[in-house]
Amino acid sequence: MVNWLWMTGGLVVWATHFSGLYALSSLADVVTRADDFGWRIAGLAFSIACAIACAALLVLAMRRRRAGGPSFSSDIAALTAGMGGIAVVWQTLPTLVGH
């Protein structure tokens, strides 16, 4: 299980990111408005945390790879972290653009 979590780490962060953003905007919609400034800043902070997590996973995977750890799982971990990172940044744009 740990190995699977490691391999899919970046994607798990991504999934956490989009679930978190949907939850935040839905909650904001109940409390005030979905694109209320304060809630958007909360969303941005969350996005930054997720982007950092992806970057950290990427660095860790590269290091493990260089240190000669199991190459397949480290490769997949690095790739999913990279993919997750791109997606997190892309999905953060609606928080910033057009308000």
Added chain:
Amino acid sequence: MTSETGFDADRYKRFPTRGPRPDGELEELERIWCKPKGWQWISAINNNYVGVYYVGAAMLFFVLAGLLAVLMRTQLALPMQGILAQETYNQFFTVHGTMMMFLFAVPAVEALGVLLLPQMLGARDLPFPRLSAYAFWAYLIGGLAFFCSLFFGLAPNGGWFMYPPLTSMTYSPGINADFWLVGIGFIEISAIAGAIEIIVGVLRNRAPGMSLDKMPMFAWAMLIFAVMIIIAFPSVILATTLMELERALDWPFFDPVRGGDPMLWQHLFWFFGHPEVYIIFLPAAGATSTIIPAIARTPLVGYRLVVMAMMATGFISFGVWAHHMFATGMPTISTSYFSAASMAVSVPAGVQVFAWIATLAAGKMRFNTPGLFAVGGLVTFVMGGLTGVMVAMVPFDWQAHDSYFIVAHLHYVLIGGMVFPFFAAIYYWLPMTSSRPLSERMGKWVFWLMFTGVHITFLPMHLTGLMGMPRRVYTYLPDRGWELPNLISTAGAVLTAIAVLLWIIDMARNFRPFGNREAGNVFDGPGLEWLPTGLYSVRSVPVITSLYPLWEQKGLSRDVEAGRYFLPNSATGRRETIVTSTLNAEPQYLQRMPVPSPWPIWAAVFTAAAFLLLTIQAYWPSLIAGVLGIYCVFNWCWTLDRPVDQLTADIGAGIRVPTYRAGPSSHGWWAMVLTLVVGGMVLSLAAFSYVFLWSRNPGEWTPPPPLASLPWILAPYAAAALLSWGACRILRLARPRSGLIATVLLVGASGLVGLGWVLEWEAWRGIGTDPTAHAQGAMVYAFLAWQGFFAFIATVMGLYASLRWVAGLIAPDRPTTYDLIALFVVYTAGQGAFAALLVHLFPGG
């Protein structure tokens, strides 16, 4: 490579073994895995049979749904035609869409998995062949009944996504909608059964040495596909259950007048419905990633990238469901998040497409029929993907929504992403199951007719849509400029139909299933499935050292056939397969496989009957069918988990492994955990529904029963979990009365779960909650109904445990049955406690 289980990988060096094998080994395998005779064809369970039946049934449904499409296109060829009446057209598009999605696309790829995976992974069969047989028969009976509803005018007519309020009792008073709800709910159960089989099979039945980086692309795709089914399909099970409860008992989940919300249906449906598209696409993509390297005679470019892309597709598919709801007035920022996520899907999809193009460029493409279908699928899918990015943009989607542009887009994606790859797969892998390959000459005709037919049908539809023609209309007025594109579309549909007809003729002429001979590796494929096989799969199970074993492991075919690898014989004189570890595929134990039995088939017949009778409101006959179904399941399980005469067995070259395994590393445990994950998903989505409905009208919600009642409800659940755990511990102590005490504890635990349920129900009844009055009460009772269903199963399991104990089938060295029952009871207790905490504490008094 470090060992995962303590197995010494140096022992692989003993293979291939030298010297001749003893006489009679092959004959013994043939005797054990013998061909069914007479009526036994029906009760056959090996993948060679069930897989072929399964693919055949899926193709039958494809042809039937295609027939409906041709009739619809005939109706739409010219304006104001009267070939199909409005109501008939409504039923036709609903049944066409539903059959294509639920009875063809998903089962077809699942069927392909059942058929191919054992050979591809070097296993004798998938781990639960009886479950495969059950899944197949349930699907066939349910599917045929669903289709036949058309002949009685009872077919559903609310579109394949059945939105309320159109499908509520007010606007759809007949039983047409019920046919959809009950039928689809039932068929999804069969899909889930198949998915469990595939996950455990791919993770635990791979040939020794086939570590994750040597796993065929198709197996990766099937693994991710099956995991997605386990996560996505519970949503449709919940949605259909809630809708059926609303229709049958007037519990207002989707009725806004009484605190419900039709949007809940859309969320639940699309949380399943969008991943469904990728569920369909991924195995087809896996097949393409397997076929293209073989056709281009070169390894797949970017294997690891493609694995990552498949995983990413699986994850993201769960984050884009609301892009089907852009026109429903969700908050702008939420819409933008979903829009961004939808665009991000093109990254992993693009990675796969570029990997295929690069492979084709790197190798030497052969334009044979599978190659043509694979490339044709790629081109068509990319075109559908491009319109997909267009509709991911919200302003464009608002214009195109519910128009023929969407019909064009969805067909491009589905046909390019699934139908063409599936035909490629049929042409590519058929020589493996038939003594003759399909005709290349005719195959090329089939491809070109189908390819042109599909594009002539659907390309003009983009235009028809942009010109304003709405989808789901049975006719249209002249002089709107829609005549010509519609006529062209119909001509294309006829071409496609001719292609399918040619394919059927070719199949009838050349397909010889279940023969003693196969056509062989006519495309020079590199996978294990191209090793010579019998009904026992491969003669001996090879050690895998390469991703493309037949290309890179010299002499493999010869050595496998000579029995120089694992399991060259039957180690225990019965049906068996090697269970290996998840990551490195190190041999762990020998799994005894079940023999053919009619019970799974009878179980499928009676469960299907129970569901169908429920649809026509014949409650008593339905109950009787349900009881008979349970009886059949008892009989099916009765012969499992029996004593073994050898504790260990030599699986080749002196390597001995246990013949029995209980606990978390056993295949049975895995299957039960996956089943419970399905239950857990339904529970989580029900919790989401509860909070969602509250968020719509928080002011209308009433306080729950007094908090003092909560500990009384939680206590029996906690005790049930404790007793179940205790039962397993005590059985393992192997004292004289261990079996008796463990049985009493298990029965007690299932009783306590029932008690918790009764107390919860009493608490809500005590404060006068009426499930028909408001969505809050309806949700609380929905939790109760779900928990009641689990408590009932726990009770049935308790009864089963007692019967096994009475029959002397419980022993400390074979604790699997009790472990699994205990696992179920513990989960049920946890589920009851979770639901109780949620409805008592949120939103509170």
